[in-house]
Amino acid sequence: MIKKNIILTGGAGFIGSHFVKLLINKNFNVIIFDNKKIKNNRIISNKNVNYYQIDITNENSIKTIFKKLKQKKIYAIINNAAIDAVPKKSRLNSHLPDITQWKYELDVSLTGSYLITKYFGEKIKKQKKGKIIYMGSDLSVVAPNQKIYKTFKNFLKPATYSVIKHGMLGITKYFASLYSKHNIQVNMISPGPIKNNHSNKFIKIVSGTIPMGRMGNLKDLDSTLIYLLDENNKFITGQNIIVDGGRTLI
Numbered sequence: 062m063i064k065k066n067i068i069l070t071g072g073a074g075f076i077g078s079h080f081v082k083l084l085i086n087k088n089f090n091v092i093i094f095d096n097k098k099i100k101n102n103r104i105i106s107n108k109n110v111n112y113y114q115i116d117i118t119n120e121n122s123i124k125t126i127f128k129k130l131k132q133k134k135i136y137a138i139i140n141n142a143a144i145d146a147v148p149k150k151s152r153l154n155s156h157l158p159d160i161t162q163w164k165y166e167l168d169v170s171l172t173g174s175y176l177i178t179k180y181f182g183e184k185i186k187k188q189k190k191g192k193i194i195y196m197g198s199d200l201s202v203v204a205p206n207q208k209i210y211k212t213f214k215n216f217l218k219p220a221t222y223s224v225i226k227h228g229m230l231g232i233t234k235y236f237a238s239l240y241s242k243h244n245i246q247v248n249m250i251s252p253g254p255i256k257n258n259h260s261n262k263f264i265k266i267v268s269g270t271i272p273m274g275r276m277g278n279l280k281d282l283d284s285t286l287i288y289l290l291d292e293n294n295k296f297i298t299g300q301n302i303i304v305d306g307g308r309t310l311i
Contacts, residue, residue: 066090071142073097079279085109117173127180137192140174146222148213156217166221171228186243195233197251199305201226237299246298253305272307
């Protein structure tokens with residue numbers, strides 16, 4: 062059986078590196094695009110992984126890699142690249158970034174996802190079969206609850222994060238509608254808070270806002286990703302699948 066090729070942006074990050082391992086175990090070939098160097102030699106040396114250190118916000122870089130991969134059939138794209146706003150002690154008013162930081166964060170998520178879709182999404186369209194997945198957040202549908210960050214001096218979730226995640230939902234719906242007649246399903250996965258070396262105090266505060274009473278973990282995302290990649294999933298498109306333990310319900 063020929064293994065399917067999946068493009069994954071942001072494969073060096075927290076969620077991305079987890080997805081790489083998952084996809085390898087599910088017998089996919091993973092083509093990673095990231096501007097960061099992947100330090101895990103087991104991933105780099107895996108025969109089912111091709112890693113390209115590129116800037117996805119640069120259209121010339123995308124054109125170059127597109128030409129290089131011209132002969133490869135792409136089954137799916139996972140647009141995962143982002144600048145995460147990790148809770149930490151910060152300077153006053155850091156939630157209102159200067160325009161340089163604003164543009165940078167929007168470029169990585171929105172411009173990068175757009176450029177990948179512009180070239181490789183169109184390639185999939187011509188194949189008349191495939192999947193495109195964007196990574197969102199529970200903050201694609203609600204505003205951040207700034208009270209949960211009270212254990213961090215001066216930290217507030219920045220405005221950029223909400224703008225980006227709402228924008229990712231917009232791009233999902235746009236391309237879902239545009240590509241639907243070409244047998245391509247376009248959806249978004251929106252995780253709620255995911256545990257990542259947080260303090261017990263922070264975990265307790267956040268868990269108190271989630272009906273299921275706990276933060277998520279990376280494995281909570283696995284079944285949703287594999288479901289959206291399944292060939293038998295042919296009639297679900299344009300959806301924002303929120304994996305948040307019920308946090309956005311109340």
